[in-house]
Amino acid sequence: MADSEGSVEQKFSLQEVLDTFKLCLSENKEVYLQHYVAGWRGLVKFLNSLGSVFGFISKDAVNKIQVLVSHLNGENGSQYVTVQSMVKYELDNELVDLTKRGGHPESGCRTLLRLHRALRWLELFLERLRTSTEDSKTSVMCADAYNESLAQHHPWVVRKAAGVAFCVLPGRQAFLEVMNVGPPEQVVAMLGEALPLISEVYQITEELYSQHNLLDLP
Numbered sequence: 001m002a003d004s005e006g007s008v009e010q011k012f013s014l015q016e017v018l019d020t021f022k023l024c025l026s027e028n029k030e031v032y033l034q035h036y037v038a039g040w041r042g043l044v045k046f047l048n049s050l051g052s053v054f055g056f057i058s059k060d061a062v063n064k065i066q067v068l069v070s071h072l073n074g075e076n077g078s079q080y081v082t083v084q085s086m087v088k089y090e091l092d093n094e095l096v097d098l099t100k101r102g103g104h105p106e107s108g109c110r111t112l113l114r115l116h117r118a119l120r121w122l123e124l125f126l127e128r129l130r131t132s133t134e135d136s137k138t139s140v141m142c143a144d145a146y147n148e149s150l151a152q153h154h155p156w157v158v159r160k161a162a163g164v165a166f167c168v169l170p171g172r173q174a175f176l177e178v179m180n181v182g183p184p185e186q187v188v189a190m191l192g193e194a195l196p197l198i199s200e201v202y203q204i205t206e207e208l209y210s211q212h213n214l215l216d217l218p
């Protein structure tokens, strides 16, 4: 549907995100950066539909997506086909600030690490949502998942702002409706399908980053 300015409305679809995460893994379990980024784009659509309180989160995610897209479309784009090839290329060519911020503030490795940590939050949050009951609060599920994952990497001011945003999340029923899947049971079933995919992508990336000591990039 076109809005008043003539641009096409970006409606969130959980099915679309599920399909994108399905495409993320190659036969030999490498993570395609193009599909990883597309998955995040889909998730950001959902975030944007929640209103301007989430604008500062969406802005940061979009910024990181754009950094990765510019690597993918850049002159060395062929080195960025998978997360594995990106890590090898950037490390071999000393393109990553390993211990303190320096000449490579927008390396693919550093940028992806931020989204990778957020993927853990997503996994924890969606698992809570999947197993929740009608009276469960999305704000509590979201905050618990955040405190267990991303919060450890954020300064006080970001944690406070995130906490305020969580308080205005829609209730469970409205939240499930925005996913555009159908009745709650169908959303829950689709979450059950999506979670193992998200979890596998997370685990593979986590292992890769751990092998190369990249989990604490500044």
Ligand SMILES: CCCCCCCC/C=C\CCCCCCCC(=O)N[C@@H](COP(=O)(O)O)[C@H](O)/C=C/CCCCCCCCCCCCC
Residues within 6 Å of the ligand: 014, 017, 043, 044, 046, 047, 056, 057, 058, 060, 061, 114, 115, 117, 118, 121, 126, 142, 146, 150, 153, 154, 158, 162, 169, 218
């Ligand atoms: C299946 C659909 C249902 C759930 C849909 C959820 C949609 C979520 C979409 C996007 C999530 C946001 C991803 C945020 C990436 C944050 C990366 C990050 O940690 N950035 C910080 C560090 O960056 P550098 O300074 O080192 O470059 C940066 O400081 C962060 C700033 C923004 C605050 C991030 C708070 C994140 C809260 C978790 C997301 C809550 C979304 C709630 C919606 C349900």
